[in-house]
Amino acid sequence: MNDAASLDQATPAVEPCDLLLSGGTVITVDESRRVIDEGAIAITGDRIAWVGARADLPAALEAGTTIDCSGKLLMPGMVDGHSHLFQTLGRGLGDGLSLVPWLRQFMFPYAGAITKEIAVAGARLGALQAALSGTTMVVDNHYSPTDTETTLAIADGIAATGIRGAVARGIFGEMNPGAELMGVDPGLFRYTAREELDITAECMAERPKGSLVEVWPCPENIVYVTPELIAASAELAVANGVRWHMHCSESADEIAFFEELQPQRPVAWLDAEGILTEATTLAHAIWLDDDEVAAMGRTRATAVHNPVSNQYLASGVLRLAELQESGANVALGSDGIAVAGQDMIEAMKAGTLMHRVARLDPTATTVEQFIELATLGGAAMAGHGAGSLSPGRAADVVVLDLDSVRHSPFSRPAASVVHSGRSGDVDTAVVAGEVIVRGGRSTKVDEAEVKAKAEEAARALFADADLGGLTIDWQGFEHE
Numbered sequence: 466m467n468d469a470a471s472l473d474q475a476t477p478a479v480e481p482c483d484l485l486l487s488g489g490t491v492i493t494v495d496e497s498r499r500v501i502d503e504g505a506i507a508i509t510g511d512r513i514a515w516v517g518a519r520a521d522l523p524a525a526l527e528a529g530t531t532i533d534c535s536g537k538l539l540m541p542g543m544v545d546g547h548s549h550l551f552q553t554l555g556r557g558l559g560d561g562l563s564l565v566p567w568l569r570q571f572m573f574p575y576a577g578a579i580t581k582e583i584a585v586a587g588a589r590l591g592a593l594q595a596a597l598s599g600t601t602m603v604v605d606n607h608y609s610p611t612d613t614e615t616t617l618a619i620a621d622g623i624a625a626t627g628i629r630g631a632v633a634r635g636i637f638g639e640m641n642p643g644a645e646l647m648g649v650d651p652g653l654f655r656y657t658a659r660e661e662l663d664i665t666a667e668c669m670a671e672r673p674k675g676s677l678v679e680v681w682p683c684p685e686n687i688v689y690v691t692p693e694l695i696a697a698s699a700e701l702a703v704a705n706g707v708r709w710h711m712h713c714s715e716s717a718d719e720i721a722f723f724e725e726l727q728p729q730r731p732v733a734w735l736d737a738e739g740i741l742t743e744a745t746t747l748a749h750a751i752w753l754d755d756d757e758v759a760a761m762g763r764t765r766a767t768a769v770h771n772p773v774s775n776q777y778l779a780s781g782v783l784r785l786a787e788l789q790e791s792g793a794n795v796a797l798g799s800d801g802i803a804v805a806g807q808d809m810i811e812a813m814k815a816g817t818l819m820h821r822v823a824r825l826d827p828t829a830t831t832v833e834q835f836i837e838l839a840t841l842g843g844a845a846m847a848g849h850g851a852g853s854l855s856p857g858r859a860a861d862v863v864v865l866d867l868d869s870v871r872h873s874p875f876s877r878p879a880a881s882v883v884h885s886g887r888s889g890d891v892d893t894a895v896v897a898g899e900v901i902v903r904g905g906r907s908t909k910v911d912e913a914e915v916k917a918k919a920e921e922a923a924r925a926l927f928a929d930a931d932l933g934g935l936t937i938d939w940q941g942f943e944h945e
């Protein structure tokens with residue numbers, strides 16, 4: 466976002482390009498928010514070289530590869546600003562619980578029992594699902610197990626699908642009073658604070674800033690990680706030029722717990738400590754008072770809005786309008802399939818609608834606003850230089866096939882994507898100039914192998930963590 470103006474004004478390159486996406490409607494999300502009928506996008510290396518109407522293509526431009534996108538819709542790749550890919554095996558379980566019981570009855574046992582092999586199998590499946598649904602960058606909060614080998618294997622699993630990522634390595638440290646209040650499984654507090662920082666630094670050195678998949682520090686939650694370890698994690702991120710991530714102010718319960726530990730509210734405390742900065746990316750940030758919203762804006766911190774998760778767990782409604790007015794960056798996230806997420810098209814629709822009903826006002830959101838959150842907001846959060854189809858930007862593009870009975874008539878592109886779009890509409894995805902999805906299939910991994918390994922891992926995990934009871938539909942019903 467910061468350098469958007471200069472990038473958009475870069476002189477278009479007219480020499481031969483590597484990849485030409487030709488035809489189709491282009492939602493650029495560029496400086497002037499052009500929507501181009503019968504457009505074309507030329508890509509050279511990992512950058513966008515030219516965007517415009519196909520009829521205006523420079524004569525000198527010859528493409529190595531051309532993909533005919535007639536009848537399709539092209540938009541910037543979407544950034545999933547908050548997910549938990551290792552939780553993919555928990556699809557459908559834990560339905561009907563609010564956050565704290567969801568954690569205690571479902572996710573803490575799941576995370577406590579999961580092994581490296583099972584976590585990696587789940588993350589590979591989650592990353593593949595993300596890639597196939599138009600996500601070109603995912604912030605993956607991975608928090609079990611978090612040894613160096615597993616953390617880097619998760620990063621490799623994401624990279625193998627061709628999408629960008631940041632493995633936000635979950636940091637717990639020593640057991641503490643906040644963890645007792647939240648009822649966190651003591652088994653998740655595996656390392657000392659020093660060990661947590663050392664392992665995170667080791668992983669960051671392997672996947673530093675600028676890698677396709679980076680590693681970021683992620684003190685797991687503002688309630689159950691000690692203040693000292695949160696501050697040290699933020700410092701580690703800043704020293705390495707990357708962002709840091711944390712669950713913060715997701716449920717009203719957490720605010721009450723935090724206030725038992727500290728005389729301040731969570732975001733007010735981060736601000737007072739001087740660690741609320743542009744590098745701070747907070748998952749949820751729902752329960753903020755006016756001063757905390759102002760602090761988010763003043764520091765240009767990021768709030769990651771997870772509308773599907775927030776409705777699934779009935780956590781609350783982000784103060785979206787106030788945060789955007791304050792100058793805070795807002796990105797969009799899925800929070801993973803264990804809370805019915807993982808699909809950014811669905812997240813855009815859920816987000817657009819939830820604020821309208823919360824305010825009883827159909828003008829409370831727009832479809833364009835949610836496309837911007839999923840693209841520009843995510844890019845500003847991730848710092849990866851994509852988010853807009855403009856010359857000079859990173860070449861992350863998604864092509865949706867909207868030439869179908871379900872999408873007919875196709876009159877208003879942005880509204881069609883948000884309100885009628887489905888992840889299954891994704892035909893092609895390009896990340897850093899490479900075609901990673903074509904004809905709705907991964908060009909990078911063996912889908913059947915990823916699926917089979919994940920299903921085998923799920924069976925093992927449900928037995929180990931004794932989660933079989935959560936797989937029953939009509940729970941409490943007298944089944945014959």
Ligand SMILES: [Zn+2]
Binds near residue numbers: 548606800
């Ligand atoms: Zn989360």
